[in-house]
Amino acid sequence: MQRRHSFHSLSSTVDEKSLNNESKPRHRHAQSVKPVLVIHSGAGVMRTDTPVEEQEKYRIALRGALKAGHAVLSAGGESIDAVTAAVSFMEDCPLFNCGHGAVFTREGTNELETSLMLSKPPSAAVGPAPIPPTRRGISVTLVRRAKNPIQLARALYLNPQATPHSMMSGPAAEELGAAFGGPKLVDPSYFWTEKRWREHRRGLGLPEEPLPEHGKHGEGEGGDMMVMPKGTVGAVALDSRGCIAAATSTGGLTNKIPGRVGDTPVMGAGFWAEEFEVSGWVRRKLRKLFKGTAKSGVGISCTGDGDYFIRRSAAVEVAHRMQFLAQPLAKASKTVIEELRVDGGMGGLIAVDLAGNYFFPMNSPGMYRGVITEEGIPKVAIFDFEELE
Numbered sequence: 001m002q003r004r005h006s007f008h009s010l011s012s013t014v015d016e017k018s019l020n021n022e023s024k025p026r027h028r029h030a031q032s033v034k035p036v037l038v039i040h041s042g043a044g045v046m047r048t049d050t051p052v053e054e055q056e057k058y059r060i061a062l063r064g065a066l067k068a069g070h071a072v073l074s075a076g077g078e079s080i081d082a083v084t085a086a087v088s089f090m091e092d093c094p095l096f097n098c099g100h101g102a103v104f105t106r107e108g109t110n111e112l113e114t115s116l117m118l119s120k121p122p123s124a125a126v127g128p129a130p131i132p133p134t135r136r137g138i139s140v141t142l143v144r145r146a147k148n149p150i151q152l153a154r155a156l157y158l159n160p161q162a163t164p165h166s167m168m169s170g171p172a173a174e175e176l177g178a179a180f181g182g183p184k185l186v187d188p189s190y191f192w193t194e195k196r197w198r199e200h201r202r203g204l205g206l207p208e209e210p211l212p213e214h215g216k217h218g219e220g221e222g223g224d225m226m227v228m229p230k231g232t233v234g235a236v237a238l239d240s241r242g243c244i245a246a247a248t249s250t251g252g253l254t255n256k257i258p259g260r261v262g263d264t265p266v267m268g269a270g271f272w273a274e275e276f277e278v279s280g281w282v283r284r285k286l287r288k289l290f291k292g293t294a295k296s297g298v299g300i301s302c303t304g305d306g307d308y309f310i311r312r313s314a315a316v317e318v319a320h321r322m323q324f325l326a327q328p329l330a331k332a333s334k335t336v337i338e339e340l341r342v343d344g345g346m347g348g349l350i351a352v353d354l355a356g357n358y359f360f361p362m363n364s365p366g367m368y369r370g371v372i373t374e375e376g377i378p379k380v381a382i383f384d385f386e387e388l389e
Contacts, residue, residue, distance in 0.1 A: 033242045035073035038358045038371045039065050039086055041096045042231015043303045043348035046366030046383055058095055059380050062370045065089040066378035069235060074376060079245035080122045080154065083235040087114075087150040087247045090233040094193045096368075097231045099148060102191050102251025104200035105258045110191040112251055113264040114149035115139035116157050119244040119275040119297045119354070127158035135160050137246075137273065139265035140177075142169045147190065148183040150249045155182030167265060191251075203255045231368070232264055234271070234301025236352045244299035244352055246273045253306070262306030268316035269309045273299040275354065276323045297354035298322055298329065304347015304364065308340050318351060329353045330361075337361040 039062065069086030072078075091099025102110045117137025124130050138157045146152040155177040156163045163176060178185055194211060201208045232250035239245075248271045250264045263270030275297035300315040309315070314336050321332035333351050340347060341363035348362030350369065360369045362384060370380035371388060379388035 033238065033240050034356055034374045035070075035079075035082075035237065035239050036352060036356050036358055036371065036373050037066060037069045037073060037082055037086060037235060037237040038350045038352055038360070039069070039090070039233070039235045039369065040301065040303050040348065040350045040360070041065075041090055041098075041233040041368040043362050043364045043367035044231060044346060045364065048365075048383065055382060058368060058382060061090070061093045061095050062368060062380040063378040064093075065235070066370050066372040066380070069237060070372045070376055070378070073237065073239055074374075076240065078122050078126055078241065079237040079239040079243050080116070080118060080126060080157075082237040082239065083116070083245045083247035084150055084154050086235040086237075087233060087249050088148045091148050091150060091249055094195070096233050097196075097251045098233045098249040099251075100191055101193050101196060103196050103254040103256075105252075105260075106204065106255045107258050108197075108200060109258060110144060110188060110251060111141075111256075111258065111260075112143040112146075112149045112191070112249070113139070113141045113262060114143065114153045114247075114249040115265050115267070115271045116150065116153040116245070116247050117267065117271055117273040117299070118246075119273045119299060120242075122243065123241065129161075131158065131160060137166065137267060137271070138163070139167045139267060139271075140169065140173045141167070141261050141265040142259070143174060144188050145171070145185040146174045146177065146183045147186045150247050151183040152177040153247070155180045166267060196251075199254055232262075232270070232301075232303040232306070234303060234350060236273075236299040236301050236350050236358075238299070238352050238354070238356055242297075242354060244273050244275070244297055244354065246271050246299040246301045248301045250303075263302060263309035263314075264306065266310050268313045270302045270306060270315060271300060272315035272319055273297075274316075274319050274323075276319075279324055279326060295354065296322060298351055300333070300349055300351045302347060302349040303367065304340070305345040308343055308345025309347065312336070312340060312343065312345075314340060315349070318349070322353070329357050330359050333359050334361045337363050 065086045068089040069082040072082040094101035121131035198208045234248040236246045321327045348367040352358045366383045372378045
């Protein structure tokens with residue numbers, strides 16, 4: 001009998017390189033599927049002069065998110081719950097630009113976005129009913145009350161009869177998700193943090209004080225290592241069933257225009273997950289012979305200048321390069337990130353393929369990132385010149 005796993009049983013509280021220097025991707029053989037989880041929590045201009053103790057706060061939080069997702073995978077759970085657990089952890093951490101710690105619009109409000117996509121449907125043990133293969137994924141934008149937006153996306157995804165659409169927004173999505181066991185709805189002041197408020201006011205050239213009466217002033221916060229934070233958090237996991245899930249969550253750009261929609265909820269731009277047969281008769285035969293299957297697949301979550309990712313449909317381009325040009329994960333993802341740089345867009349992405357290979361290309365001075373494999377040892381890095389450790 002198949003055991004049912006849920007991210008709700010996990011704690012979600014907080015207790016390689018640039019294109020020129022990226023370390024080689026870690027390759028894994030696909031004879032048996034071994035779970036792997038990778039995460040990111042923002043790419044951009046990082047302050048190398050940030051005190052070591054402040055840097056360590058981010059490293060500890062990244063390790064915590066990796067452990068939360070790994071707890072699901074190591075217990076035989078599925079990728080959808082692993083990425084939900086990892087992203088929920090980061091949404092609860094005020095260090096990151098999502099959930100409690102999201103940046104403000106120019107009007108001083110929080111508008112969050114999230115997305116979830118799978119390479120194939122989860123098993124029947126995960127949701128209330130089987131998910132059709134055409135379901136693919138779902139996203140939500142203009143979120144203002146869902147405590148954990150990624151849990152909102154999960155609840156909507158698992159109820160296709162009630163939410164047959166691929167993208168939802170605002171109060172209607174939040175209320176519908178809550179009705180199907182999604183995250184509780186909170187007062188918008190929950191997302192307020194002193195650090196983000198000061199960044200918001202400073203960015204507009206306005207006085208930082210007096211501070212609003214609501215909110216938890218300074219609790220659990222650290223100095224931000226990014227210049228004008230615009231980071232997005234994300235997780236991509238491969239489970240023992242051979243299913244890849246990609247989850248993404250963000251507060252968007254600091255002082256964005258209210259109503260702005262970034263790449264996080266745009267399928268194919270900021271996120272993607274797909275399973276496909278490799279192109280070409282010869283390649284299919286060789287793959288079937290040496291790897292036991294003619295299928296390949298990939299999951300991607302992006303972070304950075306979202307408008308550039310949208311214009312290039314960056315996430316799905318990685319998948320298409322792999323499928324139609326037979327490019328390996330490293331080449332496909334690096335090429336897309338380099339094209340973004342040429343266009344003027346800064347950022348990076350995380351990606352995992354069906355063989356368990358993973359990669360972290362970026363064109364920025366840094367990207368919060370990490371990986372955890374079946375060994376259960378979380379490895380993280382921040383700056384572009386760092387190895388994962």
